[in-house]
Amino acid sequence: MTIPALVAKSSLMRILIVSYLVCAGCIWAAEPASDKSNAEVSALVAELQSQNASNRIHAAKALVAVGPSAAQPLAHAMGPSQPEKTASAMLDAFVSLGPDAVPMMLALIRTEQSFELRHNPGLHGILKMGTNALPGLEEAFRSPDWVTRGNTIDSLRLLQGMEGTEKGCVKLLVHEAKTDELEKLRAYAADALGYSRTYSWRVDQQSAPSDVRDGLHELLQDKNQKVRITAAYSLAKACHESSPQVLTNLVEGMKQGDAELAYECVFAMNFLNTNAAPLLPELSKALQGEDERIASEAANVLSNLGDPGFIPLSAAAADSNPRVRASGLNALADLVINSTNHLDATLEILAKALKHSDTDTRQAALNSLRRIGVERRDSLLAQRIIVTLNPLKKDDDKWVRSNAKDALEELSKVRQQAGSIRESSHE
Numbered sequence: 356m357t358i359p360a361l362v363a364k365s366s367l368m369r370i371l372i373v374s375y376l377v378c379a380g381c382i383w384a385a386e387p388a389s390d391k392s393n394a395e396v397s398a399l400v401a402e403l404q405s406q407n408a409s410n411r412i413h414a415a416k417a418l419v420a421v422g423p424s425a426a427q428p429l430a431h432a433m434g435p436s437q438p439e440k441t442a443s444a445m446l447d448a449f450v451s452l453g454p455d456a457v458p459m460m461l462a463l464i465r466t467e468q469s470f471e472l473r474h475n476p477g478l479h480g481i482l483k484m485g486t487n488a489l490p491g492l493e494e495a496f497r498s499p500d501w502v503t504r505g506n507t508i509d510s511l512r513l514l515q516g517m518e519g520t521e522k523g524c525v526k527l528l529v530h531e532a533k534t535d536e537l538e539k540l541r542a543y544a545a546d547a548l549g550y551s552r553t554y555s556w557r558v559d560q561q562s563a564p565s566d567v568r569d570g571l572h573e574l575l576q577d578k579n580q581k582v583r584i585t586a587a588y589s590l591a592k593a594c595h596e597s598s599p600q601v602l603t604n605l606v607e608g609m610k611q612g613d614a615e616l617a618y619e620c621v622f623a624m625n626f627l628n629t630n631a632a633p634l635l636p637e638l639s640k641a642l643q644g645e646d647e648r649i650a651s652e653a654a655n656v657l658s659n660l661g662d663p664g665f666i667p668l669s670a671a672a673a674d675s676n677p678r679v680r681a682s683g684l685n686a687l688a689d690l691v692i693n694s695t696n697h698l699d700a701t702l703e704i705l706a707k708a709l710k711h712s713d714t715d716t717r718q719a720a721l722n723s724l725r726r727i728g729v730e731r732r733d734s735l736l737a738q739r740i741i742v743t744l745n746p747l748k749k750d751d752d753k754w755v756r757s758n759a760k761d762a763l764e765e766l767s768k769v770r771q772q773a774g775s776i777r778e779s780s781h782e
Contacts, residue, residue, distance in 0.1 A: 415448035426462035457491025512547040529570035549589025584608035588623035597630035654686035688723035
């Protein structure tokens with residue numbers, strides 16, 4: 356799997372969902388408002404939709420003064436039913452207030468019920484504020500409400516990717532990771548630092564800012580083990596660092612009995628490519644483990660290792676556990692798509708798996724052979740795979756027969772196209 360693909364995968368895990376802090380069941384709820392305050396808020400929300408900019412700013416100031424209890428009706432008014440132009444103008448009124456409006460933006464984030472933040476007006480408001488939001492976010496970290504502090508981390512996780520905000524965001528996240536009274540928030544802040552490059556809005560940014568690396572190195576010395584482990588996998592993801600201390604903490608993270616933490620550690624190893632080779636024994640164990648998500652990710656890492664990954668993956672492809680077999684067969688395809696070192700051996704393993712009594716195993720081998728033939732785009736290789744797959748047209752399972760038919764058609768096109776290119780190059 357390529358680094359851009361990993362970034363996309365990693366982004367989906369964080370940007371499209373409300374943080375685990377909210378999912379854990381501690382969603383913020385405002386104090387019940389009186390009928391009088393309800394009427395006042397309704398009037399202000401209506402004024403916020405005015406065509407007059409001064410009226411909108413006046414309403415925004417008044418709603419900020421009312422406080423978080425106004426967030427729910429405000430979120431409803433700025434929802435999907437509102438024309439985009441009107442909703443944008445409403446949000447801009449708050450953005451013009453700068454850090455004073457940050458508490459309201461965080462309150463809007465807490466109203467999110469869809470488990471998706473990408474359309475949340477509160478998050479968009481903070482991103483629009485840019486550096487102007489930082490004083491308000493710094494103040495939010497002083498809140499006694501841990502969910503508010505968690506939402507602040509969520510906001511900084513994304514805001515740090517905007518040009519000019521990196522230093523301020525990193526400073527706040529490092530301080531939070533060092534000082535919060537809750538271990539889970541300290542670790543969550545360290546985790547957010549691992550996304551500095553992932554969410555960069557700058558197309559020219561190829562590596563994490565030096566402030567991120569320095570801050571994570573500080574956290575790597577933290578007294579708390581979970582913070583150290585989180586700093587290690589963030590260094591691997593954001594900075595591609597594979598120092599002995601980072602690798603040691605990644606291994607420790609796999610042994611804590613915390614499935615989510617273990618997954619993050621294994622996932623981060625993808626960013627180290629061949630530098631993850633010292634972790635081969637632990638990855639082999641993870642591949643054989645009971646957690647399917649961790650095992651699948653370990654297989655990805657092993658495929659990125661190249662030659663060192665072939666032996667454990669070939670062993671997995673013959674494992675008695677069908678899930679382990681499928682992970683091994685899938686990862687072997689990834690390993691040889693860009694390398695010829697183990698191509699013949701891999702084709703033999705996959706051909707043998709096509710004769711397995713387990714339908715899922717035959718299907719995994721079929722998919723791997725198809726991917727190898729399609730992605731390598733070699734006419735001779737495509738023909739070789741076609742010959743190997745032909746017997747599956749008579750497979751006992753109708754889905755295997757159907758998928759084999761589709762694969763053979765796709766490979767035939769590859770053979771023809773690649774053959775034409777080969778012929779033209781010799782003319």
